[in-house]
Amino acid sequence: xxxxxxxxxxxxxxxxxDREQQRPEQLxxxxxxxxRIALFGATLAFYATIVVAVITTSxxxxxxxxxxxxxxxxxxPEIHPYLDYYVVLGQRGPTAVMVAAWLGWxxxxxxxxxxxxxxxxxxxxxxxxxxxxxxxMGRLGPHYATEIGANEMWQGGxxxxxxxxxxxxxxxxxxAYLAATPRARRHLSxxxxxxxxxxGLTTVYLGTHWLSDVLLGWAAGVLILLALPWxxxxxxxxxxxxxxxxxxxxxxxxxxxxxxRPGAAxxxxxxxxxxxxxAPPSTSSAPAERLxxxxxxxxxxxxxxRPHLAQRPHAGRAERPPQPPSAARRPPHSGDRSQxxxxxxxxxxxx
Numbered sequence: 001x002x003x004x005x006x007x008x009x010x011x012x013x014x015x016x017x018d019r020e021q022q023r024p025e026q027l028x029x030x031x032x033x034x035x036r037i038a039l040f041g042a043t044l045a046f047y048a049t050i051v052v053a054v055i056t057t058s059x060x061x062x063x064x065x066x067x068x069x070x071x072x073x074x075x076x077p078e079i080h081p082y083l084d085y086y087v088v089l090g091q092r093g094p095t096a097v098m099v100a101a102w103l104g105w106x107x108x109x110x111x112x113x114x115x116x117x118x119x120x121x122x123x124x125x126x127x128x129x130x131x132x133x134x135x136x137m138g139r140l141g142p143h144y145a146t147e148i149g150a151n152e153m154w155q156g157g158x159x160x161x162x163x164x165x166x167x168x169x170x171x172x173x174x175x176a177y178l179a180a181t182p183r184a185r186r187h188l189s190x191x192x193x194x195x196x197x198x199x200g201l202t203t204v205y206l207g208t209h210w211l212s213d214v215l216l217g218w219a220a221g222v223l224i225l226l227a228l229p230w231x232x233x234x235x236x237x238x239x240x241x242x243x244x245x246x247x248x249x250x251x252x253x254x255x256x257x258x259x260x261r262p263g264a265a266x267x268x269x270x271x272x273x274x275x276x277x278x279a280p281p282s283t284s285s286a287p288a289e290r291l292x293x294x295x296x297x298x299x300x301x302x303x304x305x306r307p308h309l310a311q312r313p314h315a316g317r318a319e320r321p322p323q324p325p326s327a328a329r330r331p332p333h334s335g336d337r338s339q340x341x342x343x344x345x346x347x348x349x350x351x
Contacts, residue, residue, distance in 0.1 A: 169221025
């Protein structure tokens with residue numbers, strides 16, 4: 001009876017890094033349910049309330065000025081270097097690269113382009129909505145305020161809503177949106193909320209944003225994540241078109257790829273071709289027709305050249321036929337010449 005190996009947590013982690021054999025049949029795609037629609041409506045109302053409160057120069061604007069005069073970066077200067085690095089988690093370039101790398105691996109593993117396309121759609125919505133709001137309301141930041149107590153609206157600024165906060169909500173929240181299990185979705189949603197609020201409060205600490213900018217940026221990011229299910233049909237259409245274009249290009253250009261030439265190196269994993277055994281040496285039992293048809297070596301050799309022996313395949317010691325004792329060759333001695341009838345050496349005179 002076989003027993004299954006006891007996998008450790010590290011083994012299970014490396015097992016998840018392997019690519020799945022095929023695309024999962026049912027990928028989790030969020031739908032625009034009633035609960036999500038209710039959250040979208042509540043967040044939209046909160047967004048409008050913040051805008052109206054700033055335009056009417058309400059208590060929220062007075063709170064903005066109080067925090068600006070408090071100058072948190074002067075109250076706690078020891079944490080200033082750390083928060084300069086922490087605020088990078090809200091910058092669009094570095095965060096988009098990190099999240100795109102993770103979602104690109106998920107796309108490769110699950111044989112689908114949906115994670116990358118969902119990230120692209122969310123960033124496109126972020127640029128359009130937040131960018132339009134920034135340019136349309138034109139609020140100045142704390143460092144460029146001109147009148148104490150004023151809302152600084154329509155002055156040519158571009159800080160309302162906070163782009164760092166909205167980008168942190170969308171970039172890290174897309175991981176929770178694409179999570180496969182409810183548990184992972186809850187954990188990633190909490191992490192996204194903490195990181196985005198931390199980034200927003202860091203901009204208030206550094207004096208680059210009003211508090212109302214952070215609240216509006218947080219609401220703008222949440223609205224984008226809640227509205228993504230409405231764009232799922234467009235994401236599916238884009239994925240189908242991209243895959244169809246890939247198949248068309250492969251069908252058109254795939255047969256023009258270079259093929260391996262005969263005699264080239266065999267690819268990895270294939271058995272190498274076995275060399276043919278050497279032909280046996282010719283014997284005296286060759287057909288007479290071959291001896292007549294083929295010219296002799298003397299006819300082919302030019303005049304004045306020295307004869308040479310034909311090269312034969314060298315046989316190893318183990319392949320040589322055994323020789324009888326009488327056929328063994330011994331080195332010649334001077335005394336053997338007289339016994340074979342050869343001329344004997346002449347005596348030297350005076351010896």
